[in-house]
Amino acid sequence: MSSECDVFTPFNVIGILLRSDSSRNCDSQQKSRILRDFVTREVNAFLWFFLIAITAVLISKVVALFKLWSKAKLLPGPSCPSFYGHSKVISRRNLTDILYDSHKKYGPVIKLWLGPMQLLVSVKEPALLKEILVKAEDKLPLTGRAFRLAFGRSSLFASSFEKVQSRRLRLAEKLDGISFQRGNVIPAKAVDCSVGRIQDLMVEESIDCSKVSQHLAFTLLGCTLFGDAFLGWSKATIYEELLMMIAKDANVWASYRVTPFWKRGFWRYQRLCMKLKCLTQDIVQQYKKHYNLFSHSHNQKPQGETKSSSVEVAFDMPPCPAAEMHNSCFFSGPNDHFNSNEEPYGNIMGVMFHGCLTTANLIASILERLATNPEIQEKINLELNRAQKDSVKDPQNNVDNMPLLLATIYESARLLPSGPLLQRCSLKQVLKTGITIPAGTLVVVPIKLIQMDSSSWGSDANEFNPYRFLSMTCNGTDTRQQTSVAGENDVDEGDNSFVLNDPTGNAVFLPFGFGARSCVGQKFIIQGLATLFASLLSNYEIKLQSESKTDLKSSSSNPSTAQILLNSKIVFIRRNS
Numbered sequence: 001m002s003s004e005c006d007v008f009t010p011f012n013v014i015g016i017l018l019r020s021d022s023s024r025n026c027d028s029q030q031k032s033r034i035l036r037d038f039v040t041r042e043v044n045a046f047l048w049f050f051l052i053a054i055t056a057v058l059i060s061k062v063v064a065l066f067k068l069w070s071k072a073k074l075l076p077g078p079s080c081p082s083f084y085g086h087s088k089v090i091s092r093r094n095l096t097d098i099l100y101d102s103h104k105k106y107g108p109v110i111k112l113w114l115g116p117m118q119l120l121v122s123v124k125e126p127a128l129l130k131e132i133l134v135k136a137e138d139k140l141p142l143t144g145r146a147f148r149l150a151f152g153r154s155s156l157f158a159s160s161f162e163k164v165q166s167r168r169l170r171l172a173e174k175l176d177g178i179s180f181q182r183g184n185v186i187p188a189k190a191v192d193c194s195v196g197r198i199q200d201l202m203v204e205e206s207i208d209c210s211k212v213s214q215h216l217a218f219t220l221l222g223c224t225l226f227g228d229a230f231l232g233w234s235k236a237t238i239y240e241e242l243l244m245m246i247a248k249d250a251n252v253w254a255s256y257r258v259t260p261f262w263k264r265g266f267w268r269y270q271r272l273c274m275k276l277k278c279l280t281q282d283i284v285q286q287y288k289k290h291y292n293l294f295s296h297s298h299n300q301k302p303q304g305e306t307k308s309s310s311v312e313v314a315f316d317m318p319p320c321p322a323a324e325m326h327n328s329c330f331f332s333g334p335n336d337h338f339n340s341n342e343e344p345y346g347n348i349m350g351v352m353f354h355g356c357l358t359t360a361n362l363i364a365s366i367l368e369r370l371a372t373n374p375e376i377q378e379k380i381n382l383e384l385n386r387a388q389k390d391s392v393k394d395p396q397n398n399v400d401n402m403p404l405l406l407a408t409i410y411e412s413a414r415l416l417p418s419g420p421l422l423q424r425c426s427l428k429q430v431l432k433t434g435i436t437i438p439a440g441t442l443v444v445v446p447i448k449l450i451q452m453d454s455s456s457w458g459s460d461a462n463e464f465n466p467y468r469f470l471s472m473t474c475n476g477t478d479t480r481q482q483t484s485v486a487g488e489n490d491v492d493e494g495d496n497s498f499v500l501n502d503p504t505g506n507a508v509f510l511p512f513g514f515g516a517r518s519c520v521g522q523k524f525i526i527q528g529l530a531t532l533f534a535s536l537l538s539n540y541e542i543k544l545q546s547e548s549k550t551d552l553k554s555s556s557s558n559p560s561t562a563q564i565l566l567n568s569k570i571v572f573i574r575r576n577s
């Protein structure tokens with residue numbers, strides 16, 4: 001017969017765990033029952049708490065979803081075709097084409113659903129653009145993930161503004177600093193090396209426009225970052241190839257929500273990234289050796305102090321003792337502490353990657369415009385001759401006096417931006433105009449459409465016309481100056497001269513973005529490319545290979561498909577031959 005105490009022994013797990021032996025006395029059974037009751041109550045309380053918390057989270061999500069839906073209702077846009085939104089349509093058609101059609105039908109601010117909880121808002125209205133790009137500071141996680149997967153953690157290209165804020169400020173200061181020392185933006189050797197690269201490629205009669213642009217961009221950036229060490233670096237070609245191979249797949253691997261460790265292709269990609277890291281390490285070592293050699297041969301400073309290297313001069317950096325030279329030497333200040341979570345070469349690889357791709361795209365655009373507009377080329381050459389006569393012989397010091405050349409660069413950037421969209425997320429504020437874009441929305445600015453919009457750029461918005469960035473100044477006998485918009489028949493001569501209307505800050509000119517996350521290399525690269533093209537045009541005439549002409553798609557009624565580079569072949573003809 002069981003004892004009285006045994007009657008109360010519950011048959012739950014805790015009860016079994018706490019059940020006492022029948023040999024124990026009643027007193028100890030009493031204690032264990034109290035303990036068991038206590039534990040049971042604690043577990044129940046925890047479960048209740050857990051349930052309430054989960055329910056609260058779910059309710060808040062549902063409320064947020066309803067809020068999103070009700071706010072989104074106020075925004076115009078095509079009706080949702082299914083529960084999954086427009087994602088199926090987007091996977092079948094180019095997003096820029098869809099945005100072009102939707103903006104045409106529904107106005108300058110439109111919405112698209114990427115899923116039941118993901119809203120995309122595209123803004124084309126110039127009055128709203130600046131406000132949005134200033135207020136929305138974070139970028140899409142995809143961009144940050146692509147850089148992180150390829151180059152490790154770094155503090156320049158992360159999606160969160162908080163993480164990049166201080167580092168991008170310092171880099172911008174340094175790059176802007178050298179932009180003020182105009183003549184020296186890109187060291188003369190970098191330009192010579194880039195032009196020399198064209199001569200190497202000239203073995204063939206004509207050159208692939210995209211290939212030569214890629215070589216030029218890579219040489220320009222490499223020489224600027226690593227100076228003389230880069231000129232003699234035997235692995236430069238492999239580095240360039242690796243960068244391009246990584247660029248091809250970067251967004252594919254970043255688009256996986258969970259890193260696809262199970263895919264063989266992903267590990268192949270990681271090996272490429274690893275090789276790139278080793279090569280970056282190698283060029284930094286070479287730079288270090290070169291720098292050591294330089295400081296020993298110019299032993300002008302006391303021990304412990306070193307003379308500024310070419311890279312430091314180019315980037316306006318404090319001299320850095322060779323022993324401490326690493327990534328931060330390029331991208332940080334004297335009081336910067338290296339973050340141990342960061343990949344030591346992440347920022348260098350990131351800048352080489354972003355800089356090469358975007359600069360190559362712009363160089364290709366300029367080369368094609370010049371090749372298809374020989375009259376502009378000749379006028380730039382006249383401008384170059386005049387600038388050379390006016391001041392020192394070196395054309396590289398005169399890019400500021402070459403408004404047509406600068407206008408050609410701006411116009412080429414307008415017609416072929418490096419990407420079709422600027423992307424932002426987590427816009428928290430209500431916009432001044434009364435339009436509310438809910439928090440968490442993916443906000444896109446379709447730069448390609450904006451930069452070719454006839455309402456902002458005129459009826460020739462799809463055409464190459466560098467004169468849109470120029471004004472004609474007429475210096476009469478009285479000293480007053482009169483300016484008027486320049487045209488292609490105007491000549492920059494004598495009493496008349498062109499003045500550049502700098503488009504930076506114009507809400508509808510966005511090849512370098514705008515606001516908190518705009519490109520920090522803008523001034524630097526515009527000056528650098530002007531220097532490169534001044535040198536290039538003084539040596540060569542650029543022509544399109546005759547068969548290539550039919551390949552050029554110069555205009556179309558839909559700006560989203562206009563001005564696509566079709567990999568034309570170009571010929572460089574030596575001017576004095």
Ligand code: HEM
Pocket residue numbers: 139156157158164168351354355358359360362418422423510511512513514515516517518519520521522525
């Ligand atoms: C023709 C050449 C270039 C073009 C067209 C270009 C264009 C751009 C664009 C469109 C963005 C995004 C802006 C936005 O979302 O608002 C960007 C970001 C950036 N660019 Fe460039 N870029 C060029 C060259 C360079 C160079 C040479 C450097 C550095 C030396 C550089 C450094 C950066 C950095 C650090 C960012 C990230 C800013 C951030 O996320 O906060 N860029 N660039």
